[in-house]
Amino acid sequence: MIFAAQPEDKTAYKAEPGGPLHVYGCEDDPVALAAARLVREVVRGRLLADGWSILHASAVVRDGQAVRVAWVCRRPRRS
Numbered sequence: 117m118i119f120a121a122q123p124e125d126k127t128a129y130k131a132e133p134g135g136p137l138h139v140y141g142c143e144d145d146p147v148a149l150a151a152a153r154l155v156r157e158v159v160r161g162r163l164l165a166d167g168w169s170i171l172h173a174s175a176v177v178r179d180g181q182a183v184r185v186a187w188v189c190r191r192p193r194r195s
Contacts, residue, residue, distance in 0.1 A: 125150070149177040163189060 120129040125146035130138040137154060141147035152175035160173055169190040 122146075122150070144179075144181075145177050148181055149175060152177060 118129075118131045121127070122129075125141065126143065127139060127141040127146050127150050129150075130140070139147050139150045139154070141150070156173050156175045160170055163170060170188075171190060172186075172188040174186050
């Protein structure tokens with residue numbers, strides 16, 4: 117089991133190999149932003165593993181909810 121904390125944002129993370137990743141916090145916006153960033157990184161990893169080039173990725177939060185997680189990618193050229 118892995119525990120981590122981000123004191124500035126008052127967030128904490130708990131993960132188990134092969135299990136879910138939990139994000140805890142005292143305020144909505146930091147938790148929503150942390151979750152959006154984690155989703156962004158998971159998708160980024162999957163795209164990179166499939167040969168895509170990531171040109172930009174972002175996560176935006178408004179009113180405690182992730183409102184946008186976006187990627188700008190370049191598709192790999194097939195030979």
